[in-house]
Amino acid sequence: MGHHSCCNQQKVKRGLWSPEEDEKLIRFITTHGYGCWSEVPEKAGLQRCGKSCRLRWINYLRPDIRRGRFTPEEEKLIISLHGAVGNRWAHIASHLPGRTDNEIKNYWNSWIKKKLKKPSKPSTNTTSIIDHNSQQQQHQRLQLANYNTITSQQDIFFTQDIGTKSQVLLQDSTLFNSPNQLFFFDSGSLDSITNIINDATNRSTTNSASLFQESSVLNSEFCWQVEQQQQQVQTSPYAIGMDSNYLPPLIESMVPPMEIPSSNSNNNIMVDGQENNNQLNEWSSQVETQQCCPSYLFWDQENGSIGGDHDIIDPSTSNNMGQILSSFPSL
DNA sequence: AAGAAATTCAACCGCCACGAC
DNA sequence: AGTCGTGGCGGTTGAATTTCT
Numbered sequence: 001m002g003h004h005s006c007c008n009q010q011k012v013k014r015g016l017w018s019p020e021e022d023e024k025l026i027r028f029i030t031t032h033g034y035g036c037w038s039e040v041p042e043k044a045g046l047q048r049c050g051k052s053c054r055l056r057w058i059n060y061l062r063p064d065i066r067r068g069r070f071t072p073e074e075e076k077l078i079i080s081l082h083g084a085v086g087n088r089w090a091h092i093a094s095h096l097p098g099r100t101d102n103e104i105k106n107y108w109n110s111w112i113k114k115k116l117k118k119p120s121k122p123s124t125n126t127t128s129i130i131d132h133n134s135q136q137q138q139h140q141r142l143q144l145a146n147y148n149t150i151t152s153q154q155d156i157f158f159t160q161d162i163g164t165k166s167q168v169l170l171q172d173s174t175l176f177n178s179p180n181q182l183f184f185f186d187s188g189s190l191d192s193i194t195n196i197i198n199d200a201t202n203r204s205t206t207n208s209a210s211l212f213q214e215s216s217v218l219n220s221e222f223c224w225q226v227e228q229q230q231q232q233v234q235t236s237p238y239a240i241g242m243d244s245n246y247l248p249p250l251i252e253s254m255v256p257p258m259e260i261p262s263s264n265s266n267n268n269i270m271v272d273g274q275e276n277n278n279q280l281n282e283w284s285s286q287v288e289t290q291q292c293c294p295s296y297l298f299w300d301q302e303n304g305s306i307g308g309d310h311d312i313i314d315p316s317t318s319n320n321m322g323q324i325l326s327s328f329p330s331l
Numbered sequence: 332a333a334g335a336a337a338t339t340c341a342a343c344c345g346c347c348a349c350g351a352c
Numbered sequence: 353a354g355t356c357g358t359g360g361c362g363g364t365t366g367a368a369t370t371t372c373t
Contacts, residue, residue: 016341016367038358054359055342090361105362106340113338338370347361352354 013047017056021046025053026061059100066098070107078104 013021028044034057037050046053059065070078074096081092089101089108096104 014343036358050358051360052342058360059341087362101361102341109363110339334373336370336372339368341365341367343365344363345361346363347359349359350357352356 012041012049012052014052017048017060021048022056022061025056029057029061059102064098065100066096070099074099078108082108 017025024044024046025040028040032043034040034054037054040046040050040053041048044053048056077096078092081095085091087105087108089105093099093101093104
């Protein structure tokens with residue numbers, strides 16, 4: 001029960017994969033590609049079920065897997081997306097190129113465990129942390145504190161009245177972001193915020209919480225893309241979506257047998273990271289100067305491309321909150 | 332240094348959806 | 353319409369590893 005037919009045909013091995021098994025699977029996939037997973041074990045000479053082979057490939061052996069720590073930008077994106085879609089790990093993973101749903105799920109679950117253990121003590125006071133000797137411990141605590149701060153502030157934010165929200169939005173640039181991050185708003189959102197600012201007592205029907213959530217998603221998406229471009233200094237076909245923490249897989253020199261499908265079209269954006277980064281910095285400083293609002297960017301006032309000739313976010317789809325969230329059928 | 336406790340994460344389980352027949 | 357095979361997903365487990373005492 002529960003097992004697929006391929007798993008019942010013969011004795012299948014379970015448990016951790018040995019390097020030899022990995023090698024067999026890699027060799028098979030690289031030469032034949034994958035079509036029907038149920039046929040893979042037999043053809044590859046593995047005593048595993050097809051499902052297990054698929055899982056092993058997708059979660060570990062695939063050449064475009066990113067490994068290593070989640071970056072702060074990834075963390076924020078996960079938080080944002082989880083807020084939008086809940087435990088739909090596959091959907092969340094589709095917005096984090098190279099990350100697997102399993103990895104994100106594990107990461108989130110370990111986070112929840114941490115948070116549950118320290119339920120109501122969001123510490124924003126770093127001085128109490130610095131006393132610890134272990135740098136790693138300090139790092140972990142800072143991460144937790146940061147997360148607690150973010151989530152507790154979010155909770156507060158979402159329960160505040162709309163006038164208070166406007167104050168939070170405009171005064172607390174630490175909410176959801178780090179100093180070099182930007183918020184994006186479309187014109188509709190700008191109108192809403194303007195209304196909020198101009199007349200906090202005239203209650204608007206704008207859903208400020210969702211607006212904020214959307215902007216945070218956009219912000220994270222944007223930061224993610226910037227980071228990706230900064231890292232794309234290699235010409236390797238696997239340069240996309242990899243960071244300095246990337247551990248070369250067993251198949252470092254392998255050429256993918258077929259195009260690895262990715263639901264994230266951003267993968268196609270290949271730009272010169274350094275050049276684009278410089279342009280971005282220049283552009284953002286202009287925005288800061290012009291708008292006197294360093295942490296917020298009003299999206300459709302910058303209708304052209306961001307960063308010169310290369311679009312960080314495709315302008316043709318620049319109303320991309322809909323684009324992003326439209327990939328979530330339940331929304 | 333050693334054992335206990337906590338954490339991480341690869342892998343499995345069970346269910347569902349979908350297409351082929 | 354019903355059955356079967358398969359891919360895919362989210363929840364869960366437990367071995368391995370790390371941290372704490």
